[in-house]
Amino acid sequence: MCDDEIHQFEGTIRVPELPLSRRAFGVSAAAAASLAATMAHAEATVTEKDVSIKTRDGTCDAALFYPQGKGKWPAVLVWTDIMGLRPVFRDMGRRLAAQGYVVLVPNPFYRKAPATETVKLDFSKPDERAQLMPMAQSIGAPGAVESDATTFLAYLDGLPQTDKKKGAGTQGYCMGGPLVYRTAAVVPDRIRAAVTCHGGGLVTKTDASPHLLIPKMKAEVYSAVAANDDQRSPTDKDVLKKSFADAGKTARVEVYDGCNHGWCVKGSAVYNEAGAERAWSELSNLYKKKLV
Template sequence: MCDDEIHQFEGTLLAPETPISRRAFGLSAAAAAGLAASVSASMAHAEATVTEKDVDIKTADGTCDAALFYPQGKGKWPAVLIWTDIMGLRPAFRDMGRRLAAQGYVVLVPNPFYRKARATETVKLDFGKPDERAQLMPMAASIGAPGAVEGDASAFLAFLDAQPQTDKKKGAGTQGYCMGGPLVYRTAAVLPDRIKGAVTCHGGGLVTQTPASPHLLIPKMKAEVYSAVAANDDQRAPTDKDVLKKAFADAGKKATVLVYDGCNHGWCVKGSAVYNEAGAEKAWAELTALYKRNLV
């Protein structure tokens, strides 16, 4: 799934992915089983304590359908914007939104392809089938148009800030997966005074040879950034992590760029052929720690 996504969307050819064992993170079978039980309990708790709503958001280019999540009960919480991978808004990302909201955040997961179709249509498409993949690629191109992300990000954060549950006095966060990685950088750059925490997981095309390369936006950011890099992405572009590290250091920004050994592109998204539970939980723990440090 994600190999073709990055090849088509970012112009980088990736080799086939292969599933990886939990042993990449030194987990015994018993520990892995315990982790699975813990994650299941966490998701069940999230469902019981989170309010979920389907919402429509007005943007400069139309109406975006999205999923909104926030903790039940009285209170105000920091806002977080989640950018999906190329398969868009679907149950795996609703689970993420629900889980994060249960930890004390107001979370928005928009359909990034709303200019072309609503999520109820895109969720039916299978990226593994050539004819259906051909329908998804123009949708991906729509979010890559100049100014599209910047306009959308501003509209989405304005929507989050308009919610009575959002604590606007606290910093906001954004996280993105695969295709969503560059969108995180662009969001943090266009809203530097609002975005205080930014996370990319197996982000595609963070470093390119074009003037529009996301890494060139780093000086405009004020957020602490965590970029989790897939092992096979690093193998194919081994200097990208060094370019990112240097760009953050030169700009005086607080950031971590970490290669996840044993985890292939797409490892954080449940349902992916390369989903790695141990790696996904490690990235989630880093993400939530970063938010706790910065969204205050």
């Protein structure tokens, strides 16, 4: 991720919020109860480990999840938002593993600090955001994402639980959106499904814009766009759609009306449970289709 993408991401979250549309998504107490039951099941059926992975630039702390019992499952690499590896992303990893995947959620800022330190920072507070921004820039160093993605996929493929005969997936949130595109481009023979949720900076005016990597991808891509991100940059979705079409790639780019930047991450001020569940359903269906 380059500096322009970080600035674009930072600007994105300042867009005024749109009113949430409960009618559109049918939010209900029953849905909340169902989600709670799903998470309880995941916690009971998934093995979770804290792992350390040697990289080109040091040692990355990460969370690993896979189903309990004997078997092999497809691999999935999860890129967090700018607040890094924390409990809500562990919940995502656990839930995904319960669906039958080996999931790695790395600390993207390991070059600067372990997740035990970054988890204490709050992006909404100016002084703490000032600490997070240099960390985000660290993964934007030349070749950093590409090196990390290759290393993380190799780590997953080296696990006895990973079925290397099946395709791998990757998903990312906010800052993690561009990292998904870069991952899909650098290891195209492994990544068969790629998902971005409220990805920041997928289209920029620089030569390093993630959308320019689309021709290198072999994955089917689903990009869920926040309504206020679309308001701020209304042509980005069209650039993405055209880039995928021109490259002959299968992809969907969809704006989520009533959902603001960050809506998929539980605990955020703009979390929209119904919208998050809809995005999760799209993600799950794509993985079932492509990771075979």
